[in-house]
Amino acid sequence: MDYRASTKQLIVFSIDLYRDRGSDMIEPENHREPESPDPDEIRRKHGEEMRNRFGRDMFNDFDIDDPRFGDNLFPILDEMLEKCPVARSHVGSGYWVVSRNADVRRIGQDWRTFSSAKGYQPNRPAGLPYLMPEESDPPKHTAWRDVLNPHLSPRAVAKYDAQIRADANTLIDRFIDRGECEFISEFGAKLPGWAFFKNVLGVPVDDLDQLVQGVHNGTFAPREERPAHFGKVFEYLGNYLTFRRDQPPRGDLVDTIAAGVEYEPGVLCPWEDRVSILVDLTFGGIATTTYVMAASLHYLATHPGVREALVDDPGSMDRAVEEFVRVFPPVVALGRTCTREVEVAGTKMKQGDFVLLNYAASSRDPRVVQEPTKIDITRESVLHSAFGVGVHRCIGSNLARLELKATFEEWLKRIPDFAVKGGTGPTYETGILRVMKQLHLVF
């Protein structure tokens, strides 16, 4: 089916969807947009207000790496959702930022018009190898996802549950008697890596810290230094893939990657693409879940009532995980490149323009989530775009949910009462990803 036909269905369904009341989905009629024929005018009109409030005009002169964005993340996202469906950046070669849920969904699903093949980040540093399958389009992307998905389906990851819980307890054992911990270095940056390395890749966890550091610097270091940091990760994982290629097969994900896929009948993909797959999966596996864990535990440390409710009713954990993923987005935004001239929410984009899909904003769009700024772990239904939308949906989403659930359950069993250490507070770093750098907890 082509994209247009499916869009028509989408509209039919949307009407159906909104007929059902009493849920977190709300009727679009409640949110009729003000008459606004000229998006440039809107951006101009609110620009000064943004400058006065945040020190930078986030509508006309956005920069995802500006600390003023990260420091005021949620207020800025909410302003974008209300007033500026498409913001403009002039950093480097410039880019657009699309925030509303329906627009983000449309772009994510229309890979023909909005391609991933030129990378997920704006002003992509020269010399950085492309990350597959993230920075590719169908049919290459489909060929890879078809062989990778079975290793990361809900059924496939469920068998890792016991090991992940055991690892969570091993980490807690190391600091529980001390009565305090620095959560990021002692737990949050470790557990996702252990889960991925031990269960999925079969790599020793001793080298985890250097890889965590490599992907962190590859993301947040000054742009020109990023390729070198990622280069080290490529080298390490390339060596591992070569090693595994020459070993007897274990029937795991790494064997699947080493075997490769055909891009067209009889044409096997190059070896570099296989290394790239391993890097991308590792990147996703260790660089994102940490933030949701840490931000959620910070929230629970500062909201004892919610914490007690979760301890009293463990059955509410699945909903809580979805809500935490919605409100603490580790992936702020990833981008696409327009393959033709196209209009989004009234803004005309040219062929070659880069556009960021603001997943963090899209998950708190009042057009699809009731009272989106409120954190409510009892929401019956949680709709969010934290794992992306369209064919590039986070391949590790099922593993991430499992890790989060296991972490919160095991943590609350061992440490039901905890708080942020006096005189400290969490520190963050924000770009296309958001990370928490430090979180001191006492118990």
Added chain:
Amino acid sequence: MQVKIDAVLCSGHGRCAVLAPTVYKLDDNGYNADRGKTLEVPAGQEAAARKGAKLCPERAITLIEG
């Protein structure tokens, strides 16, 4: 009531099967096992079917009220 699962839009979020396991099943890839098909919703499962459809991040499920 029937539900139609879009063959293209389903991207394997898997929420439908969590929210309404009696209506929606996943295949070995974690995608809806009935992509491209229209299913009869078992009697009494209409509310679950609606919920699963409503929470699909891709809006890949169309409800057809009987």
